[in-house]
Every structure is written in C-alpha cells, then in structure tokens.
Amino acid sequence: MKLIEKDKLIFSYSKLHPAVSAVGLGETFRIETHERFSKVENSDKIPGLTGPVFIKGIKAGHVLKIDILNISLTEDFGVIISMPDRGVFGSRYNKNIVSVYSLDNGFVNFSETIKVPLHPHLGRIVVAPSEGEYPTGTLGPFGGNMDNTHICPGASVYLPVFIDGALLSMGDIHACMGDGESNLSGVETSGIVTIKCSVANNLNIQYPLIENEYEIMTTADGETFEEAAKYALHEMANILCSRLGLSFFKAAELISIAANLRVCQIVNPRIGVKVLISKKIVGNILG
8 A cells, every 4th residue: 555655745735846646546545644843943844744646537626535544643642832822822821832742542641630532633634726835724725724623534525626636735633632723733643644535526615525424514714713604604505505405595594403613723824614514414415
C-alpha cells in the first residue's frame, strides 16, 4: 500500500504545488502527518500539511469523495499550545505555553484524575483552490483547516474539485478536541491516515460535506458565526431539496425541527460551523 511520507510538505494551499505522488480512484493509500507543536517557538514554523497527491481520473467540476478508513496514532504523546492573542483565552497569556500529555489505553492523561477519551480526527483536509494561495490555517470551499471532530475513521469527506487531479493534502491530527477548539488547539499529535478516493456522481455542493454511518453534515465558514451558519444552513437546504425532492419551504421546516447547528472552531480568522441531520430521518440520501 502506497505511503506518502510526512517529509512531503506544503505550507499553503495552491494549485502551483507539484504533486508528490499520484493514486488512482478506488486505490487505498496512506498519508503520514506531523505532530505540529512540541518543538515550535513561533507559529510561522509550524509544520505544514503532507501532500499534495494527484488523484488520477478526477476532473475540475467533480466532487471528490474521501473515505477515512483509519487513523493510526504514531506517538504516545500529544500537545496543546496556547498563544498570546490567539483563541478565546489569548488575552490572558503573555507567552506561548506548550503542554505535553501522554496517550495510552485509549485516553489522554490530562491529570492523575482526569482522563479524556481519545477521538483521533483530521483537522485539515484540502484540495487545491482554482486560484490564489492561502495559508494552511485557512478554511473555505476547498476544505482546509475545518477542525471538524467528525472527520474521523468511518466518515467520508466530500470536497468540490477545482482543478484536474484535485491535489489532495492533509494533516493536523488531533488525539481529541472539543467543538470550538476554544483555546487554539486540540491535543495535537502525529499519525498515519488510511484513505480511499472516488467520484461522487450526481452530487453538486458548494462547501465541504461530511457523511458517517449516522448523519450527514454540511460545513461552511464566515467572518462571523452568523455568516458561517447562513452558508451551512442554506447548503443543507439545497441538498435536501435536490436529494429528497422537497420544496425550499419544506426543507427549511425540516432543518428547523430536525437538524443541529454546531460550531467546529472559533479560533481561526474565519469561523467554522456544521449542520447535522440524522440518516434515521432523511435516509442514505448521498448513496
């Protein structure tokens, strides 16, 4: 099985980065990622994302489906970083604080008495934008720094594709994280992500979409929570209309009584949100 090693790094999102490997549709492969913070002295030196990988057979205008088959942690520790003027609590810090916690037996050992269950997931998964160059802390229609706790084994991530080959990159594994990532970081660690890519036929999306066994969820970003929520809610309405044949009015009603609006993160320059609805209600509408 092909492994893209963690020394193949990008530090921005751009279609100009040369592909470091190529894989075919339906091919299972692995991507190795960095632990990002334990040796960091300033935020400009944080390791980038692994990639990009050229996906053979994917064209601009397609929707790329990425199945997250497994996330294997490769360190027995994780790191939380706090920085002045970053995150909700940043005004109370006057220097960087790096805290290291051991990981074992399925838990983060936060203290002698507090054990937080591991929930490995990807913070950043991205395809190349059509134009421009964006810092890896950015999120947008191309994916990026979504910090969505649902991007974990068993989930599928759907991304609109802007250039042939997609140029897929990923990184920023969290051993666990709360919705909001309020203090700036989750428990950052390294690992190997096993994935498989395919084309999602007959699906039209403007923003990243996540699916797991139980739910589908739209995601979006904005300068404010309200802006991000509006985009994610309208995207969910559009999907319910197109996949279930509902009128917009009926889709809006269903969202209001059955969907859950949640924050992904509030610490990046643009706020990230998700809207979740149960498959028990809407069925497997992406199949």
